Amino acid sequence: MLLRHARSLLFLPASNPRAIAKARDLPCDMVILDLEDSVPDDRKEEARAAAIDAVAEGFGGRLTGVRINVEGTPWHGAEMVALKHSAADYVVLPKVETARQVKDVFSVSQKPVIAMIESPRGVLAAPAIAAGEGTAALFMGNNDLRRDLAIPSAAGREGLSYAMQAVILAARAANIAVFDGVYNRLDDEAGLEAECAAGHALGFDGKTLIHPSQVPVANQVFGPDPQAVADARRLIEAATGGAERFEGRMIETMHVEQARALVARAEAVEGR
Template sequence: MLLSHARSLLFLPASNARAIDKARGLPCDMVILDLEDAVPDERKGEARTALAEAFAAGFGDRIGAVRINAVDSPFHADDLAAVRGIQADIIVLPKAEHPRDVQAVHGALEKPVIAMIESPLGVANAREIAQAPGVVGLFMGNNDLRRDLRIPLDAGREGLTYAMQSVILAARLAGVAVFDGVFNRIDDAVGFEAECRAGRVIGFDGKTLVHPNQIGPANAVFGASEEELETARRLIAAATGGAERHEGQMIEAMHVEQARALIARAEANRGDG
């Protein structure tokens, strides 16, 4: 699967063998084994040891990734040593603030990197980070960003709007994928779906997840409904070139390209199961 086609990206503690095994049967598009926040300090060694076995078994047609600890973490060097040689598709680097952060990880591991933008400095440097060699995508790290921006825990996402749109713009300029941050209230299905829809509207490709029950809604929202696909097919069939009227709106070549891209992504997701 292409990273740009991913809709649902599930974080799992690398130390949780049972959850990892279960993930092989889940319909998520990416599995991210976490060595950072999801693993207590005293279990990080155990989590690193479990990585090789987990990736040796593979994740089928899902993208397999590892989130290592940040470059300034005391655990970073040991993470690099543990990840070197395993069959992960992508490395996720948290708290990326400078292009040199991701360049160093890419150079050390020779694997594609997704940079997590989690701080004001990361947002300010997002354009340069996205264009750094080896970077294939950006994640929003909204939890840390909320704290740094002093946004109340129970507030909505209005205070994150500029940051999110800045990161999306940086990704589009660099031609890489970009994904919305996690939704922590795992029992709030209505709130989760609403946040997915809001994320898609502003341009995210998919959403990072913290629980398997979030996979289905993320796939549905960031995929294409049958109604959307049928609308796209009608537009393509009706277009004859140049600007013209179609179903009450003006369309031109760029709308045809957009419709074809929507259909192609949906077909790719179906092909990947």
């Protein structure tokens, strides 16, 4: 599966073998083994070894990534080197604020990098980061961004709207994937569904997740709608080139390209 077709991207602590084993039977599109926030300092090296072993064993064809620690921490360099010789598909780099940070990780790890945009500086630099060497996708890091913007914890996402749109624009201009940030409340399926729907409407390709129970909702909301896919297939079959009438509306080449992209996404999801 192409990264841009991923709907559900699940973070797991690399220090939790039970969670890793369970993830092999989950319907998520990508597994991200975390070496950063979810792992205590005294277990970083243990978690790094566990992550390397886990991606070597694989997750049933699912995409895999490893989130490393930030530049300047004692573990950053060793993690980049370890990942160079690993089976991970991607390196996830937190707290990115410059294209140089991504380039450095890419140069050492030789893995495409997913850059997490988690600060005002990161948002403002998103176009350069997205277009920089080694960048494969952007993740929103809304929790850290909320703190830096002094948004109250009980507030909605209105205060993040400009930042989210700016990051989506940067990704689209660079023709790379972009994914929405995590939803923190674990027992609020309605809230998760609403946030997924809002993110999908903004233009995110999928959603990063923090618990297995969130996977089905993200897959449903970000997955292609069967009726829309059927409509797209009819449009492709009917199109003859140029502007023309199709089922009561005008279509042109742009609409055919959109239809083909939707069908390709649906086929990727079905074939995972």
